Amino acid sequence: MSASRSYDIVIIGSGAGGGTVAQELAPLVRDGVRILVLEKGPRFADQEFTGRELEMADALYQDGGAFLTRDGTMTLAFASAYGGSTVVYTGTSLTAPQRVIRAWGVPGLEHADLTRRSAKYAEQNNVHALDDPLINDNNRLFVEGGRKAGYLVEQFPVNVKGCRGSSLCNLGCPNQAKQGTNRVQLPRAERAGVEVVTRAEVLRIEPDRTLTVRVSQKAAGTKGAPSEWAPGDYAVRARAVVAAAGAIGTSALLLRSPLPAPRSLGHGFTCHPALILVAEHARPITNDVGHPKSYFVDHGASERFVLETCMYFPFVTAKSLTGFGATHSAIMHAFPRLQMILILACDHVASGNRIAVSRTGSPIVHYRFTPETIDGLVRGTRAAARIFFAAGARRVHAPADPPLLETADADRLEERVTARHFRPGMLAVSAAHLMGGCGMGRTAADSVTDAWGRVHGLPWLRVADASLFPDSLEINPYLTIMGLADRVAEGVRRDLAVVRD
Amino acid sequence: MTLSSPVFRAVATCVVPEASRLDAAQWDEMDAIVAEVIAARPRAVQRQLALFLILLEWFPLLRYGRRLSRLDPARRTKFLDRLQRAPMLLLRRGFWGVRTLVLMGYYGRPAAAAEIGYRADARGWEARR
Numbered sequence: 001m002s003a004s005r006s007y008d009i010v011i012i013g014s015g016a017g018g019g020t021v022a023q024e025l026a027p028l029v030r031d032g033v034r035i036l037v038l039e040k041g042p043r044f045a046d047q048e049f050t051g052r053e054l055e056m057a058d059a060l061y062q063d064g065g066a067f068l069t070r071d072g073t074m075t076l077a078f079a080s081a082y083g084g085s086t087v088v089y090t091g092t093s094l095t096a097p098q099r100v101i102r103a104w105g106v107p108g109l110e111h112a113d114l115t116r117r118s119a120k121y122a123e124q125n126n127v128h129a130l131d132d133p134l135i136n137d138n139n140r141l142f143v144e145g146g147r148k149a150g151y152l153v154e155q156f157p158v159n160v161k162g163c164r165g166s167s168l169c170n171l172g173c174p175n176q177a178k179q180g181t182n183r184v185q186l187p188r189a190e191r192a193g194v195e196v197v198t199r200a201e202v203l204r205i206e207p208d209r210t211l212t213v214r215v216s217q218k219a220a221g222t223k224g225a226p227s228e229w230a231p232g233d234y235a236v237r238a239r240a241v242v243a244a245a246g247a248i249g250t251s252a253l254l255l256r257s258p259l260p261a262p263r264s265l266g267h268g269f270t271c272h273p274a275l276i277l278v279a280e281h282a283r284p285i286t287n288d289v290g291h292p293k294s295y296f297v298d299h300g301a302s303e304r305f306v307l308e309t310c311m312y313f314p315f316v317t318a319k320s321l322t323g324f325g326a327t328h329s330a331i332m333h334a335f336p337r338l339q340m341i342l343i344l345a346c347d348h349v350a351s352g353n354r355i356a357v358s359r360t361g362s363p364i365v366h367y368r369f370t371p372e373t374i375d376g377l378v379r380g381t382r383a384a385a386r387i388f389f390a391a392g393a394r395r396v397h398a399p400a401d402p403p404l405l406e407t408a409d410a411d412r413l414e415e416r417v418t419a420r421h422f423r424p425g426m427l428a429v430s431a432a433h434l435m436g437g438c439g440m441g442r443t444a445a446d447s448v449t450d451a452w453g454r455v456h457g458l459p460w461l462r463v464a465d466a467s468l469f470p471d472s473l474e475i476n477p478y479l480t481i482m483g484l485a486d487r488v489a490e491g492v493r494r495d496l497a498v499v500r501d
Numbered sequence: 502m503t504l505s506s507p508v509f510r511a512v513a514t515c516v517v518p519e520a521s522r523l524d525a526a527q528w529d530e531m532d533a534i535v536a537e538v539i540a541a542r543p544r545a546v547q548r549q550l551a552l553f554l555i556l557l558e559w560f561p562l563l564r565y566g567r568r569l570s571r572l573d574p575a576r577r578t579k580f581l582d583r584l585q586r587a588p589m590l591l592l593r594r595g596f597w598g599v600r601t602l603v604l605m606g607y608y609g610r611p612a613a614a615a616e617i618g619y620r621a622d623a624r625g626w627e628a629r630r
Contacts, residue, residue, distance in 0.1 A: 049623075050623070051621060051622075051623050052611075053609065053614075054534065054605070054609040063541075063542075064538065064541070066601075071590065071594075072597075072598070073590070073594065134626075163625075164623075164624060164625035164626060164627060165625030165626040166621065166622065166623050166624070166625040167621050167625070168621055174623035175623065175625070284618075286629070288619055288620055288621040289620070289621065289622070289625055289626055289628070289629055290625070290626065313614075313619070313621070314608040314613065314614045314617060314619050315604060315605050315608040317608075318604040318607075318608045319600075319601050319604050319605070323585075324515065324516040324517075324581070324600055325515060325516065325518060325578055326518055328516075328517075329517060329519060332608070332617050333616075333617050333618070335617040335618045335619050336618040336620075423593070424590065425590045425593030425594040425597055426585060426586070428597075428601075
């Protein structure tokens, strides 16, 4: 150990959960409470967001955005940066559906309370629907096609301010328009005296509340600022700890820590497995300019899928198409004429789908597609194809054999798109909504934490990220994470008041 | 086995037919992208990849009497197509991994992005006016 440090509250992670908790606890600094945020990723300067695909993916995402599940059939995308995954999402900000929160059945967690708290962050982050002139053809065609095909198309509220329409949200906004925690909550917390240390990975938490922290050196030629602390290992003592390192990061950290954690730790992992579908129009459309994700169709309750508009970059698009060779190349060369839709399956907790750690403590994600999840992807693909054709696309590239669906196929999608074309290892399934692992519930017998994120049996340890979700949320999760983190911060404040009294 | 090996080139030109028109400098650029990604992966993954490339090269010998890199493009494509539909997940996954590397190397180059008409720009709408 190179040094020891002592704080009242240590927050691990700076994304939607950690950033929110940091901001909410920041006023305590005035009363002499010492608060530290430890972030594994670096702090990036505005000019470092270049929008170049491989360069930014490598800088921002764990494993360049291609963290593989154990059997190698799905990639998981999560960021490692000041601001966590709020740096790389599209800013879509939806409130948790009432039916989902009811189905979670967490005693003490009310939908109305979560909605009220989520609304606070929606306002703070300038969440609003984009004005019509800012909507590009890719999104407009989704609306037109969706309505013609009989779907209820809704507009995403997004958290942008001064969006210039770079379309590069998933590579970090080059114009600082997206109001992630890196732009809103963390700067506020820092101004109030919260200390944020980047490139600081928490290796484990000891039962005596000491955190083993490794601060990494900035490698030559890489993006991001050096850490605020000198590289080396640290022992950081804390009175209270809030783990907000994301579903995978938090679960893995608690699993490799010698703590008496509940036995369901790491279980209940869900992730909204997603497929990117493309269709070719006869004429060029605006697709790689404008906000990429402005509309959605929610069939989560009835058919286990959600469709969202999207627009990806050349490599991600190429790897998402099935097959290879001339057909694949022809679609890639039609890029200016491509419309894209993202299909998210609303998966649910399944036995065996969990987060574990290797002998060296690295996270391992076990995930198998249930028939219901595959069915969600199949139904979602058919719905997306209907929308594409209704919008005037002349052909759709989908997991089918052969992969090109022509207009003549529009009436026989049930026959052309079937579960047999969705075999794991044959198509590019990825996920960015990583949830579960430290689910909320009643006791240690059925969950890891209570409804306020406190780990059962460890009153000084709380969790404040999507690992709290006891099941899939079925919508984009960021606003819900912030609402839950707001509750966690309230719990920490309450604990602190009790101690002082 | 390196990524500039005949087997990797043989797979690459099947996956992206235009790759056969790349000059030496462009191949080097593609190789550098892929090499950087592989270098960042754990040793075990690197070994698996090297082993899979060897299997890819020699498997066709059983059916066609020639190594993959010596097959004509039509047979090579047919073989790889069978591989991506293989009943064994391990084979499908292996091919998927190599295919992903090829696509990353090819479409990760700014020249390829420009060639397909990808024009995203940090200035957004302003750049199109």
